[in-house]
Amino acid sequence: MGKKALLILNPLAGRKRGEKLINKIIRIFTDHGYEVLLKITAFHGQAIDLCQHCVHEADIVVPIGGDGTLNQVIQGMMNANIFKPIGFIPAGSSNVFSGNLGLPKQILRAAVNVVEGSAIPLDIGFLNDRCFSFITSFGAFSNTSYLTPQKQKNKWGQLAYVFQALKDLPSIKPIHAKVITDEYVFEDDFIFGSFTNSLTVAGIVRLDHSRVDLADGKMEILLIKYPKNAVELSRTLTALRKKEYDPRIIRFHSTANATVFTPKGTEWSIDGECAAWSEPMTITIKQKLINFIG
Structure with missing residues (x-):
């Protein structure tokens, strides 16, 4: 028997680009x-059920x-406890992954x-019981991602998120958070x-x-302290642009x-989607859990 590919199409993503080309993809x-x-x-959300109930039929x-x-799709695999190689065809607005x-x-x-590539193992993260890629x-x-209207995403792509973020600037307030890892405890007022x-x-x-490995069993934590004035805000933006993680304003750590x-x-998000708050939020990473074809 030949190999079987389970294709799960979101017809509305990215100006319906995937839907328009589906026959050629097949x-x-x-x-x-x-x-x-x-x-x-x-x-919205149906891809979880479609993958969960059909993944056993597929090779990829x-x-x-x-x-x-x-x-x-990854969440559907988790629910089914069946892990098959994933071949992603990005047809969305930003396609960060x-x-x-x-x-x-x-x-x-x-x-x-x-169809011509080979599989590489990648880590998958978990926020409580939900996965993130x-x-x-x-x-x-x-x-920003889930509040940005779909029409704006389709028209502007990743710039739509920037526009939405700029609209949010006046309402940004500090969030007092405590982050506990095996090595450190960070507690402060953060904006992100x-x-x-x-x-x-x-x-x-x-x-x-040089400090990021997608298959090392670790995630990167980025915590941005709340800037108390325009000078601190300028320093924060400069530090992010130069990738200089000054611990007085930015905490960067792998765990x-x-x-x-x-x-x-x-408000929490997970891969650009809304995530429910709980106390505490438990975040873990599982090394090389999924094979991606790329």
């Missing part, structure tokens, strides 16, 4: 000897959509990359905190690549786990 897979099982999401699973679609791996931005090239965060801009397995934070802040206490109702 042709690429069939030309390379795959039998294709296509599932199309009809509502191929989400076609944005970072949120990929997150849901694919940028981490240097995947082709052009959809049909990405499809060819899946590249980030979970709280504070300023954490809700992220826990990533990524070369960038939300595709906007670039991390020092395998973290326990985070934030005030009740603090």
Whole structure:
């Protein structure tokens, strides 16, 4: 029997780019000897159920959509406890995850990359019982992705997140948080905190690549202290741009786990989607849990 590819398409992602090219995508897979099982999401979050109930039928699973679609597919595998190689075709607005791996931005090239590529193991993070492929965060801009209207995402791509973030600036308030790792305890007023397995934070802040490994069993913590005045804000922005993590204003640390206490109702996000608050938030990383074809 031939190989079987489970394609899970989010038809609304990124100006409907994946939907427009789906027949050509299928042709690429069939030309390379795959039998294709296509599932199309009809509502937000359905990719979890589609993957969970169909993953056992496939040799590889191929989400076609944005970072949120990929997150849901991974969550579906977790729920089913069946782990198959993932070949991602990025068809969303920002595609942060694919940028981490240097995947082709052009959809049909990405499809060819899946059928001709080889699998590499990558770490997967967990916020309580939810997985994340590249980030979970709280504070300023954490809700930018899921509050940005889909029409703006389709029109402006990643710039839409910047526009939304600028709108949020006047309302930014400090969040008193306590972050506990095996090595350190950080407690202060922060405007932002992220826990990533990524070369960038939300595709906007670039991390020092020499200090990031996507398969080392560790995540990177970035905590930005609340700037009390314009001078401190300027120093913070300069430090981020130069990747100079001055501990007086920015905490940067790698760890395998973290326990985070934030005030009740603090907004959290996970791979650009809204995440429910709890106390505490437990964040862990599992080394080389998923194989990605790239």
